[in-house]
Amino acid sequence: MSERDQLQSVRIPAAQATLEGDLSIPAQARGAVLFAHGSGSSRHSPRNQHVAEVLQQAGLATLLMDLLTPAEESVDEFTAVHRFDIPFLARRLVAATEWLAQQPQTKSLRIGYFGASTGAAAALVAAAERPEIAAVVSRGGRPDLAGAALARVQAPTLLIVGGDDTPVIGMNEDAQRQMRAPVQIEIVPGASHLFEEPGTLERVAELARSWFLRYLAPQEQARKAG
Numbered sequence: 001m002s003e004r005d006q007l008q009s010v011r012i013p014a015a016q017a018t019l020e021g022d023l024s025i026p027a028q029a030r031g032a033v034l035f036a037h038g039s040g041s042s043r044h045s046p047r048n049q050h051v052a053e054v055l056q057q058a059g060l061a062t063l064l065m066d067l068l069t070p071a072e073e074s075v076d077e078f079t080a081v082h083r084f085d086i087p088f089l090a091r092r093l094v095a096a097t098e099w100l101a102q103q104p105q106t107k108s109l110r111i112g113y114f115g116a117s118t119g120a121a122a123a124l125v126a127a128a129e130r131p132e133i134a135a136v137v138s139r140g141g142r143p144d145l146a147g148a149a150l151a152r153v154q155a156p157t158l159l160i161v162g163g164d165d166t167p168v169i170g171m172n173e174d175a176q177r178q179m180r181a182p183v184q185i186e187i188v189p190g191a192s193h194l195f196e197e198p199g200t201l202e203r204v205a206e207l208a209r210s211w212f213l214r215y216l217a218p219q220e221q222a223r224k225a226g
Helices: 046-057 070-079 086-102 118-129 143-152 166-178 200-216 218-225
Strands: 006-014 017-025 031-036 060-065 111-116 135-139 157-162 183-188
Touching: 006 060, 006 086, 017 086, 031 046, 031 086, 031 118, 031 200, 046 060, 046 111, 046 200, 060 086, 060 200, 086 111, 086 118, 086 143, 111 118, 111 200, 118 135, 118 143, 135 200, 143 166, 157 166, 157 200, 166 183, 183 200
Parallel strands: 031 060, 031 111, 111 135, 135 157, 157 183
Antiparallel strands: 006 017, 017 060
8 A cells, every 4th residue: 555545444333333444545536445245254354455455556445344343243253143134234334335425535436335245245235225336346245145135226236256156156147137237247267256266366356446447437437438
């Protein structure tokens, strides 16, 4: 991260809870991306942090946050009571979206969601509730868990799936058929569910960067095209 970037540890109010987050704002930010991690993960996910760094280098602000409080994480570790509660996680994302839209440095920016695994379902449910969300990217996501909300999503959505993650490919194809928003599926050859194979996570980051720049900074993209 360059010294021109602003990295802040933030606390986000969400109903009766307070969530921890890391907000990075590049100079002259072109948009903002809120990350929704998958089950059993947190804002410290190395995969999401890698994608966030690529987005920051492209001039996008990023907010990596914990969807659960430490106490909730302790319970969830043994019961998994929260990680598959998609409406609950989506409400946390909506609260974070509202908070981001109120901050002086980000309130004028278009907002997108990057969701991984179950976090992708939460991102889609939240996007269905917040039509101002400009773009969604899913990495190895479970969009099927978003249920009836899929048809209400208005944000252009990119579904990235590993080529070796066969069951999840089918789930994403089914979700695509249910969605009315512009949807594109990108299958990364040789990638498993966690994109741990060499070069696969880098491909995810490239795809996400292009998608978010296309929809979060459309005027800039149009100028470059012209």
